Amino acid sequence: DVYWHLSAISVSHRLLSHVNGICLLSACTFFASQLLYRRGPAPRCSLSDLQRRADKTLAMPSSSDAYDAFSSPAAHTAVDMEFSSMQSAQSSVPRSTSSDKTLYDHDLVMVFPRREGGELKKPDDFTLDSFVHLMMGKDPDRSHRSNKIVVDPFQRVLRTPRCYLDERGCDVVMDSSNDHSEESEQRRLETQEQLLKKEYEQFIGNTEATTETRFCELVATAIARRVQLACGLTTRMFLSCDADEIIMTIKADNDDLRIEADRTNYRLQVSNKPFDKTLHVKKLKTLQREMGDKEWQNSIDHLRHTRGCANEDAEYPEMDPLLVSRGEEFHPELRKAVDIWGHTEEADGLFVEDDTCRRVQGNHWDRFVTSIFALPYDPLTYFAPFAEYRHEEKYQPFYRRYPIKWGQKKEETLFSQKDRIRLAEGIVERHINADALEAAGYLEGQMFALHDAKALHDLRHSWALHWTMLYQPLHKIRYYFGEKIALYFAWLEFYTKMLVFPAVAGIITFVYIEARQAVTGTNQQGYILIAFAVFVVLWSSLFSELWKRKNGLLDSLWGLSGLQESFRYRPQFRGTKSYHPVTDAEEVTFESKMKRRRAFIVSILVVTFMVGIVIVALFGLFVLKHWINDSDNLEKNNINTKYQTPLTFGVTVVNAIQILVLNTVYRTVARKLNDLENHRTDAEYENYLVIKVFLFQFCNSFASFFYIAFVKRIAEGSCLYEDDCMQELRDQLLTLFIIRIVVGNTTEVVVPYLKYRYQLFAERKAAYTEEKTGHNYIEEQAKLVPYESNEAFEDYNEMVIQYGFINLFVVAFPLTPLLALANNVLEVHVDAVKLCFVHRRPFPHPAKGIGVWFYILRFMTYIALGTNSALILWTSDLFEDQTGTVRAFSFVVACQVCLVLAVLVERVVPDTPHEIRLLQERYEHIVNVVFKGLFEGDNSKLNEVAERLDLQIYPNHEWEESKQHYA
Numbered sequence: 001d002v003y004w005h006l007s008a009i010s011v012s013h014r015l016l017s018h019v020n021g022i023c024l025l026s027a028c029t030f031f032a033s034q035l036l037y038r039r040g041p042a043p044r045c046s047l048s049d050l051q052r053r054a055d056k057t058l059a060m061p062s063s064s065d066a067y068d069a070f071s072s073p074a075a076h077t078a079v080d081m082e083f084s085s086m087q088s089a090q091s092s093v094p095r096s097t098s099s100d101k102t103l104y105d106h107d108l109v110m111v112f113p114r115r116e117g118g119e120l121k122k123p124d125d126f127t128l129d130s131f132v133h134l135m136m137g138k139d140p141d142r143s144h145r146s147n148k149i150v151v152d153p154f155q156r157v158l159r160t161p162r163c164y165l166d167e168r169g170c171d172v173v174m175d176s177s178n179d180h181s182e183e184s185e186q187r188r189l190e191t192q193e194q195l196l197k198k199e200y201e202q203f204i205g206n207t208e209a210t211t212e213t214r215f216c217e218l219v220a221t222a223i224a225r226r227v228q229l230a231c232g233l234t235t236r237m238f239l240s241c242d243a244d245e246i247i248m249t250i251k252a253d254n255d256d257l258r259i260e261a262d263r264t265n266y267r268l269q270v271s272n273k274p275f276d277k278t279l280h281v282k283k284l285k286t287l288q289r290e291m292g293d294k295e296w297q298n299s300i301d302h303l304r305h306t307r308g309c310a311n312e313d314a315e316y317p318e319m320d321p322l323l324v325s326r327g328e329e330f331h332p333e334l335r336k337a338v339d340i341w342g343h344t345e346e347a348d349g350l351f352v353e354d355d356t357c358r359r360v361q362g363n364h365w366d367r368f369v370t371s372i373f374a375l376p377y378d379p380l381t382y383f384a385p386f387a388e389y390r391h392e393e394k395y396q397p398f399y400r401r402y403p404i405k406w407g408q409k410k411e412e413t414l415f416s417q418k419d420r421i422r423l424a425e426g427i428v429e430r431h432i433n434a435d436a437l438e439a440a441g442y443l444e445g446q447m448f449a450l451h452d453a454k455a456l457h458d459l460r461h462s463w464a465l466h467w468t469m470l471y472q473p474l475h476k477i478r479y480y481f482g483e484k485i486a487l488y489f490a491w492l493e494f495y496t497k498m499l500v501f502p503a504v505a506g507i508i509t510f511v512y513i514e515a516r517q518a519v520t521g522t523n524q525q526g527y528i529l530i531a532f533a534v535f536v537v538l539w540s541s542l543f544s545e546l547w548k549r550k551n552g553l554l555d556s557l558w559g560l561s562g563l564q565e566s567f568r569y570r571p572q573f574r575g576t577k578s579y580h581p582v583t584d585a586e587e588v589t590f591e592s593k594m595k596r597r598r599a600f601i602v603s604i605l606v607v608t609f610m611v612g613i614v615i616v617a618l619f620g621l622f623v624l625k626h627w628i629n630d631s632d633n634l635e636k637n638n639i640n641t642k643y644q645t646p647l648t649f650g651v652t653v654v655n656a657i658q659i660l661v662l663n664t665v666y667r668t669v670a671r672k673l674n675d676l677e678n679h680r681t682d683a684e685y686e687n688y689l690v691i692k693v694f695l696f697q698f699c700n701s702f703a704s705f706f707y708i709a710f711v712k713r714i715a716e717g718s719c720l721y722e723d724d725c726m727q728e729l730r731d732q733l734l735t736l737f738i739i740r741i742v743v744g745n746t747t748e749v750v751v752p753y754l755k756y757r758y759q760l761f762a763e764r765k766a767a768y769t770e771e772k773t774g775h776n777y778i779e780e781q782a783k784l785v786p787y788e789s790n791e792a793f794e795d796y797n798e799m800v801i802q803y804g805f806i807n808l809f810v811v812a813f814p815l816t817p818l819l820a821l822a823n824n825v826l827e828v829h830v831d832a833v834k835l836c837f838v839h840r841r842p843f844p845h846p847a848k849g850i851g852v853w854f855y856i857l858r859f860m861t862y863i864a865l866g867t868n869s870a871l872i873l874w875t876s877d878l879f880e881d882q883t884g885t886v887r888a889f890s891f892v893v894a895c896q897v898c899l900v901l902a903v904l905v906e907r908v909v910p911d912t913p914h915e916i917r918l919l920q921e922r923y924e925h926i927v928n929v930v931f932k933g934l935f936e937g938d939n940s941k942l943n944e945v946a947e948r949l950d951l952q953i954y955p956n957h958e959w960e961e962s963k964q965h966y967a
Helices: 002-038 047-053 086-091 128-136 140-146 182-204 212-229 254-263 281-291 293-306 332-340 364-373 393-398 417-431 434-439 453-464 474-481 483-498 500-519 526-558 593-628 631-636 641-677 682-716 725-766 777-782 789-808 816-838 853-875 884-908 914-932 956-966
Strands: 108-113 234-239 245-251 267-269 386-388 402-406 409-413 575-579 586-590
Touching (some): 108 417, 108 777, 128 212, 245 777, 254 417, 281 293, 281 393, 293 393, 332 914, 364 483, 393 914, 453 816, 483 500, 500 816, 526 884, 593 682, 631 641, 682 853, 789 816
């Protein structure tokens, strides 16, 4: 009894000291998120304020001539542009608090700067030639040397000849796309140049240089004109509150989206029962009225002919009758698997109840296991094929109308919100090079979509501010933010739940070790460390394999299995023009391989230099710590020895700050190096950036741990805490880990929010203050911090470094998985609050997986085999009586055994379930039959031609004569 009583006291004291910091941080962050949510919306900017602050009232007149719309009086008169008044803009903008409209009032937003005074410093930047160079991407130096027009396709804002249409839709520049001769190309470029010069002259009033403000207005109007005429979209422009920005909203109607979806072969999910009257009452009535009886019956007959009905008495055909309606009879195993994965047929048409906690069957453990090995319950889970969109009437009933409920608002539409944003952005990007416009400084950030007030309110309450966060509403996240962000939260949820197993094992190990030390003081606790290390190795291998399975499930559920990664050149890429050897399509290749090799060599040298800085800084800190722990040094400098422990802890805190500062500095250096390497695509750029940043942060974050564990006793002769390197490593690990949690989660939310509030404050301060000023709903969102690709990069990077803390040195502090589990519960809240409160709505990028981060996690797993084995053999006191040869031999054996176990787990657990592969092949067959006409069977239209019948059996000697029948 005394033994267990003392053990409980010791363990309880340590657990409370380790967990208190996490609990306090969780409470503070949640309270801060509540304050963010409860802040009231800013008041609107009144029309009188705008008229007083703006120099001009801007509104473009209509004209039938190609460029009459740009005609205006002299420069000193009021400018007529395609700007609406602030009053009309606000009348069409929904308020975040009271709007009952959908997102579809505005699909995209572009924000143009409206600067002033630049003509005094750089007058040559606001001339006619500058406008032509910007719009065409004309290279003045190369054009002058070659005595012809030379353009850079990556710097060209106006991409296509359709950007030179008049108001009646007539092509001003006749396009001869098949004529690749240099003379024809020069004629087109000269015509485009003359038209742009005329546009400048008619807008400005002359061909002289203009002011920066007028030049910014010219650029914004030129883009708006192309979006309307070339892209066929509706735009509306208005000035910001202090008139320093031009905000343009873009709207696409359903016809625009259908055309773009058909042109790009956009994949949409089809309905398993497209003609079921109980599921699609409104959809069927609307489509039948629009298509007419003849086309409607043609659609029914086509599906009945290609796929059939569930039975002879069925009134209407189905897309997959033998699996959906009669799966238990024809495909019992596949049907059972689909049911286990949570397929809900009612999700296709009815607005099902989305209260997950009440709808899920089974106890908490069953739901927990199902969410790891399959998919967590979600009322929107729906398995059906994905097919490329086709505009023919007979195919329209087959496509699914996505039903989703945002609070009290219900949507049922062919294109979900993410689809609308992608398609609208694709229309604009085909004609307008927004990247080049942003690089030139005439577009503030990328195009972005507005938050839908109703949907965002629902996500805030049911997700970001929901206190449990045990299950992520992945389908709603996907519909609203896209697959890339949804996959991140799916991975984070999976990772957090998998942490439960090492957290429990770590608690047991920690309790046992502390109990033995409190009572006996022996070192027998080392044997349980061996078992714990083996468990972590198996867990990390199983984690990777189970995530691949879950990723495959999500790919099939979301239609990502056949997704082709988009290939788009970066505007910063520099190369030479060439033609594809197969398709003859124009492309750009690298200018010089030798130049690129030199850039990579420079990157290697810079990374090596930065790692050297880390080593020097680390060496200095450990020298300082060694000096502090020498009592003679303290006495010589009249420092009381009671300050020895606080000073040692202070050095550890400085080490944590050094890690955070160098990580921040190196991220900037890594981006500069990436720019120097001249990568072609965003995907290639991001992959190289991930590798650079990870390699440095791996060294920066874990160098002190490697030094304490394997070098310090050799270099300094001893460790702290009576030569206990494991205890010193544990304290170092705990301190750095908690500081990373506190600083990381604080900066993720607080810094972007403070930037947003400062921008609003700066604008109000710049405006006149006689009356109350504010911002409308669109401008408020334009001031939010953009959620760019580096935000997702930072989220993954933070979790990967944490994964390293868990795996590499977990035997030094077995409670590390428990701290990571607590941090991840908080991290989900922080990332959700960040998306729903402090950032613009991100672009809904599609993605099939977590990318190169998966391979980095695997790399961490294999490194952990060696680090944990070495910790047990050399750093702990379990094998201190063994010789170096025995330890080295044991190290090799331990690494090989752990490696065999890891490989065995990889081989036993299949990457993709067999049922998923069958389902993917089945869906591919359905799409080929229904939408592509690749039907195989007795009713095929192509049959063999019958030959003349000959059934006679000839004698052997007549064989030669019988050959005449073959002729």
